[in-house]
Amino acid sequence: MAEESTITARAEDDKIRCDACPVMCYIRPGLTGACDRYANRDGELIRVDPHIVLDRTLAQGGKVVPFDRGGDWDGRLVAGGEAFVTAVGSGTTYPDYKPAPFIVSAEVNGVDMVTVVTEGIFSYAGAKVKIDTDRFIGPEQAAVRVDGEAVGHVTTSEYGSQMLSLGGVHHLTGGSKKEGRVTCEALLELCNGKAVELAIDGGATLVVQAGKAPIVNGAAEARMRVGCGSATIGMFAKQWHGKVDEVVVVDDHITGVLSEHQAGKLLGIRDTGIRMKGRRSTPGRYFQVAEPGLGWGGTNISDPLSILGAFDAKLAWPGLRLLLVSTTGEHYGYYVLDEHLVPVETEVPADLYPSVERIRENCEPALSSVLFMAGAGGSLRAGVTENPVRLTRSVKDSITRVTCGGAPVYVWPGGGITFMVDVTHVPENGFGYVPTPALVAPIEFTLPLAAYEALGGHMDHVRPAASVIEREAVREMAPFSDIPWPLSARSQG
Ligand code: SF4
Numbered sequence: 001m002a003e004e005s006t007i008t009a010r011a012e013d014d015k016i017r018c019d020a021c022p023v024m025c026y027i028r029p030g031l032t033g034a035c036d037r038y039a040n041r042d043g044e045l046i047r048v049d050p051h052i053v054l055d056r057t058l059a060q061g062g063k064v065v066p067f068d069r070g071g072d073w074d075g076r077l078v079a080g081g082e083a084f085v086t087a088v089g090s091g092t093t094y095p096d097y098k099p100a101p102f103i104v105s106a107e108v109n110g111v112d113m114v115t116v117v118t119e120g121i122f123s124y125a126g127a128k129v130k131i132d133t134d135r136f137i138g139p140e141q142a143a144v145r146v147d148g149e150a151v152g153h154v155t156t157s158e159y160g161s162q163m164l165s166l167g168g169v170h171h172l173t174g175g176s177k178k179e180g181r182v183t184c185e186a187l188l189e190l191c192n193g194k195a196v197e198l199a200i201d202g203g204a205t206l207v208v209q210a211g212k213a214p215i216v217n218g219a220a221e222a223r224m225r226v227g228c229g230s231a232t233i234g235m236f237a238k239q240w241h242g243k244v245d246e247v248v249v250v251d252d253h254i255t256g257v258l259s260e261h262q263a264g265k266l267l268g269i270r271d272t273g274i275r276m277k278g279r280r281s282t283p284g285r286y287f288q289v290a291e292p293g294l295g296w297g298g299t300n301i302s303d304p305l306s307i308l309g310a311f312d313a314k315l316a317w318p319g320l321r322l323l324l325v326s327t328t329g330e331h332y333g334y335y336v337l338d339e340h341l342v343p344v345e346t347e348v349p350a351d352l353y354p355s356v357e358r359i360r361e362n363c364e365p366a367l368s369s370v371l372f373m374a375g376a377g378g379s380l381r382a383g384v385t386e387n388p389v390r391l392t393r394s395v396k397d398s399i400t401r402v403t404c405g406g407a408p409v410y411v412w413p414g415g416g417i418t419f420m421v422d423v424t425h426v427p428e429n430g431f432g433y434v435p436t437p438a439l440v441a442p443i444e445f446t447l448p449l450a451a452y453e454a455l456g457g458h459m460d461h462v463r464p465a466a467s468v469i470e471r472e473a474v475r476e477m478a479p480f481s482d483i484p485w486p487l488s489a490r491s492q493g
Pocket residue numbers: 018019020021022023024025032033034035036037038434435
């Protein structure tokens with residue numbers, strides 16, 4: 001349990017009023033407010049969850065792990081560059097002109113630094129979700145639903161991955177009350193690393209969980225594709241040379257044909273008279289050979305011969321050897337033309353099979369990735385400085401570093417402080433919500449103390465980091481080992 005909140009709590013009978021967000025809950029003793037983040041403990045308003053401090057002197061595991069001080073803890077107060085006060089569990093101040101809950105100073109490499117720490121309330125918030133699969137999950141712009149409510153949409157796919165854009169202010173506040181509530185819940189679950197089931201209009205049902213394999217229509221995806229069909233031809237052409245006469249790599253976007261492809265030409269592979277369906281792009285590259293779907297290479301086909309026309313009798317020959325394979329190596333078939341130039345399926349020769357295996361080997365494990373994206377707009381910045389635009393400029397000038405629960409963020413160019421963070425780098429359950437509805441996310445601004453003073457910071461609220469770390473409410477954790485330490489010079493920017 002966290003110590004008393006720094007925010008104002010007013011007694012009314014035996015209830016106290018929380019003013020950490022616009023909901024302004026009255027909370028009875030022993031109960032929590034609407035967001036479960038604040039509670040009334042014996043008449044005191046407290047932040048329920050522990051306040052997370054990362055301490056890099058603790059043994060590092062692969063993940064952030066709690067540190068049990070135990071009975072023999074020597075009471076040391078690690079500060080300076082070795083401890084980082086995150087915003088997870090720090091609380092929120094509202095309205096925004098109030099200084100952030102914690103503004104802490106520490107000397108880092110001989111420089112006095114300050115970190116401004118708050119749990120920001122974000123109405124303009126959402127998640128960009130990358131799903132490593134070739135399978136068709138739904139048309140671009142199709143609504144993504146949870147419990148029948150639209151929570152986002154399918155957006156443009158990326159190389160080997162399907163993309164979703166979830167949340168955002170329109171779903172949180174612009175639709176029905178239920179749409180806002182369901183959107184907020186889904187975002188919270190996703191950002192806190194939980195699995196969420198999503199249904200796409202005209203498409204698939206997905207189970208998405210950050211850092212885990214996506215489940216598409218009940219089947220766990222194992223691999224992402226090695227590349228598009230054309231790229232696959234380019235990568236493996238030499239390994240097929242001499243072992244087979246023609247290869248077609250089936251792909252929903254760009255299907256590749258070895259004999260026509262530049263890779264085949266350079267290797268001197270002769271024309272085979274193959275005729276492909278679909279729209280021919282540059283040599284050996286075909287678009288739209290089939291409809292998108294859950295079959296071969298993200299198309300809707302289960303019979304690969306269905307995308308082939310009749311072979312040109314002037315060029316093809318009986319005995320021509322043909323390999324058809326998908327971009328993951330998951331589907332493959334080997335055929336030999338009979339005397340009528342009709343492909344007849346037969347067993348894949350032993351010396352050709354390793355190339356199919358090689359495609360599979362080069363397919364990385366399929367994962368779902370969730371990036372939380374939000375804008376620290378005009379208001380939240382007032383908790384840092386009396387002149388908010390100076391904070392924005394300081395971030396753009398790389399003087400102030402922004403982190404989310406200690407995790408590095410990408411700050412978008414242009415106006416405002418619009419950032420993205422990989423949720424798997426944020427300490428567990430680092431995200432919360434308020435029923436306005438809006439997401440609550442940790443955010444820290446770290447900059448030299450002198451720069452903080454120059455941008456109009458709340459200097460009378462600066463206190464030593466050690467005074468925060470020694471509080472009962474704090475839980476020390478080892479930081480993630482695979483991301484930069486938030487106070488190190490190399491993560492600046
Ligand atoms: S929703 Fe939570 S933060 Fe908002 S007033 Fe209620 S208890 Fe406080």
